[in-house]
Amino acid sequence: MSENRDRSEAEAQRNKIHNKKMQKIKFARDKLMATKTEEKGLIMVHTGSGKGKSSSGFGMIMRCIAHGMPCAVVQFIKGTWRTGERDFLEKRFQKECQFVVSGEGFTWETQDRERDIAAAQEGWKKAKELIRNSEIKFILLDEINIALRYDYLNVNEIVEFLLHEKPLMTHVVLTGRNAKDELIEAADLVTEMSLIKHPFREGIKAQKGIEF
Numbered sequence: 001m002s003e004n005r006d007r008s009e010a011e012a013q014r015n016k017i018h019n020k021k022m023q024k025i026k027f028a029r030d031k032l033m034a035t036k037t038e039e040k041g042l043i044m045v046h047t048g049s050g051k052g053k054s055s056s057g058f059g060m061i062m063r064c065i066a067h068g069m070p071c072a073v074v075q076f077i078k079g080t081w082r083t084g085e086r087d088f089l090e091k092r093f094q095k096e097c098q099f100v101v102s103g104e105g106f107t108w109e110t111q112d113r114e115r116d117i118a119a120a121q122e123g124w125k126k127a128k129e130l131i132r133n134s135e136i137k138f139i140l141l142d143e144i145n146i147a148l149r150y151d152y153l154n155v156n157e158i159v160e161f162l163l164h165e166k167p168l169m170t171h172v173v174l175t176g177r178n179a180k181d182e183l184i185e186a187a188d189l190v191t192e193m194s195l196i197k198h199p200f201r202e203g204i205k206a207q208k209g210i211e212f
Contacts, residue, residue: 048194050194058142060173061140069137071138073140076123076141076144076147102119102120116150128161131167131170134167138170138173139173142175143176145177159186
């Protein structure tokens with residue numbers, strides 16, 4: 001009985017210390033949040049060698065749809081590759097989210113630089129139209145960083161447009177590996193996905209529902 005009582009008293013003491021700690025954290029957090037009053041449309045970059053860049057962007061699309069925010073996707077590079085996200089949005093959320101495909105497949109599939117450049121530039125032209133439409137609140141430029149990496153698009157032109165022509169409350173996400181320094185500098189939020197392990201290295205192919 002004495003041993004049980006001691007354990008109970010020790011647990012009560014730990015709970016008391018924990019509660020005091022959480023009260024301090026909440027006070028500091030509330031004080032911090034009170035200073036965050038500005039609201040603006042963000043320029044966001046998802047880059048890095050790890051998986052999850054496009055997946056995160058499409059997750060934000062779902063969130064925006066749930067909040068009644070009109071969305072759009074311009075998908076660079078992937079082209080003819082049918083993805084689950086594309087099928088889902090085109091079949092079920094056509095009104096809520098416009099979906100534009102720019103490109104005929106990965107650049108190593110087309111093996112035609114001129115066609116890749118033309119497709120990327122056409123995609124950027126459409127992206128500008130969508131971004132300028134202030135009724136659309138969220139635009140995902142999926143894999144645009146790959147088009148920038150190969151210099152299919154001019155990074156300075158894109159940065160200039162996003163900084164000076166994007167409507168104030170419009171959010172834009174740009175995904176893909178090797179984001180250029182100019183874009184990272186201009187962005188409000190940059191997330192780098194780090195690769196620690198990947199099944200592809202063990203000979204496991206890309207799988208439906210996981211990679212596409």
